Amino acid sequence: MKDMLLNTFGxxxxxxxxxxxxxxxxxxxxxxxxxxxPPGSISYQPLYDSIGIPSLHTAFVxxxxxxxxxHRTELPLTIGMAPTxxxxxxxxxxxxxxRRELEWRxxxxxxxxxFSGQWVVLEGExxxxxxxxxxxxxxxxxxxxxxxxxxxxxxTQTEEVVRxxx
Amino acid sequence: MITVSYAHQLxxxxxxxxxxxxxxxxxxxxxxxSEQTLETDAYLDSGAERSLFDGQIGRAIGLNLLDGRMVSxxxxxxxxVEGRLHQVGLAHPDxxxxxxxxxFSMERIARNLLGRDFFNLIQIGFRERYLAVYVTPSP
Numbered sequence: 001m002k003d004m005l006l007n008t009f010g011x012x013x014x015x016x017x018x019x020x021x022x023x024x025x026x027x028x029x030x031x032x033x034x035x036x037x038p039p040g041s042i043s044y045q046p047l048y049d050s051i052g053i054p055s056l057h058t059a060f061v062x063x064x065x066x067x068x069x070x071h072r073t074e075l076p077l078t079i080g081m082a083p084t085x086x087x088x089x090x091x092x093x094x095x096x097x098x099r100r101e102l103e104w105r106x107x108x109x110x111x112x113x114x115f116s117g118q119w120v121v122l123e124g125e126x127x128x129x130x131x132x133x134x135x136x137x138x139x140x141x142x143x144x145x146x147x148x149x150x151x152x153x154x155x156t157q158t159e160e161v162v163r164x165x166x
Numbered sequence: 167m168i169t170v171s172y173a174h175q176l177x178x179x180x181x182x183x184x185x186x187x188x189x190x191x192x193x194x195x196x197x198x199x200s201e202q203t204l205e206t207d208a209y210l211d212s213g214a215e216r217s218l219f220d221g222q223i224g225r226a227i228g229l230n231l232l233d234g235r236m237v238s239x240x241x242x243x244x245x246x247v248e249g250r251l252h253q254v255g256l257a258h259p260d261x262x263x264x265x266x267x268x269x270f271s272m273e274r275i276a277r278n279l280l281g282r283d284f285f286n287l288i289q290i291g292f293r294e295r296y297l298a299v300y301v302t303p304s305p
Contacts, residue, residue: 097259098191098205105180112182119222134226138204148193150205153220155276157183165211165279166218166241 100124101150115154122150172291172300174260179207186297190280194219195227195255197265202228203255206278210290210299213242214281217268218249223278224270227254231270239269248272261288261303 104125105112112120121128121141129140134151141149155163178186188210195203206223218239221231234250241247249269257263264287291300 102177102180102191106184109180109182109184116182134222138226148203148205150191151223151226152207153276154182157181157185163187163276164241165209165214165277166239166245166247166275 098150112154113157116156117154119151119153121146122152170289170291171302172289173302174300176260176299176301178297178299179209188292188294188299190258190299192280193255193257193263194223195257196229197253197255199228200255208278208280210285210292211279211281212285214239214279216283217266217279217281218247218275219268219270219278220275221250221270221272222274224250224252224254229254229270231272234270237269239271247275256284261301 101122101124104122115130118130118132119134119137120130121137123141123146128144128146128149129137131137137151138149141151176190179189179191180186189207190210191205192208193203193205204223204226206219208217208219216237216239224231229252231250231252234252237249237251239247239249249271251267251269253265253267255263256266256268264284266283266287268283289302289304293300
């Protein structure tokens with residue numbers, strides 16, 4: 001894989017990439033409502049780092065054998081309006097399992113924090129049940145007609161704590 | 167150069183504060199009764215010799231935890247968590263299904279952990295910078 005770094009991308013440039021990672025460093029996040037993944041790329045790096053802090057760095061993984069020329073009109077858009085196109089995060093080879101639930105978790109962090117220290121049963125975008133006893137919650141989900149329950153624990157988040165396995 | 171090919175990309179899971187961690191959303195079921203199935207998060211822990219799930223997950227799929235052989239899971243700090251071993255089914259749509267003997271904790275643990283016993287069943291690679299794991303079903 002070949003890494004391409006465009007430090008000074010300003011919306012008027014073009015680039016080529018082949019079987020590689022097209023990386024972009026933006027000068028500012030101001031006015032950025034979304035970034036559209038260009039055709040030919042298969043994954044998208046959101047503009048947030050691992051602890052949720054906005055980042056000026058983004059990247060697209062390109063998995064095409066031949067050299068691909070990205071015209072500037074195909075490159076990530078930096079516009080200050082609501083998204084009108086879906087960001088492509090599930091394309092070839094990228095798992096789609098429980099996509100709705102995982103997307104809900106991504107976009108509802110504040111809501112989830114209200115369930116800190118508890119188990120949550122989520123189906124689609126709906127919280128079916130929550131509490132401290134998974135046995136009861138799974139039973140409740142089955143009563144609601146859910147055959148396979150998706151249940152997860154909401155960890156209590158404490159500042160300055162680094163998590164390890166056990 | 168050694169080249170490893172992966173069939174699937176799975177993005178790190180989101181926590182409540184939008185922190186990202188390498189994990190899989192797995193199906194787990196009771197081998198004695200496949201109706202007792204649920205799906206839950208499990209985090210990838212290459213430092214763990216064996217997988218350990220919260221005992222409440224075992225209870226929720228109908229296991230009697232005390233029927234399992236007792237083992238101690240020891241952290242690097244020396245903390246010991248008692249676990250009970252049970253054969254269960256594990257599956258992911260992109261990876262297929264497995265039978266694996268895993269531990270279920272007798273006390274609350276914050277995360278279900280997939281250890282090297284699980285890594286032995288699949289091929290897995292981490293790309294921390296892109297907050298993604300790459301997996302392929304065959305080890």
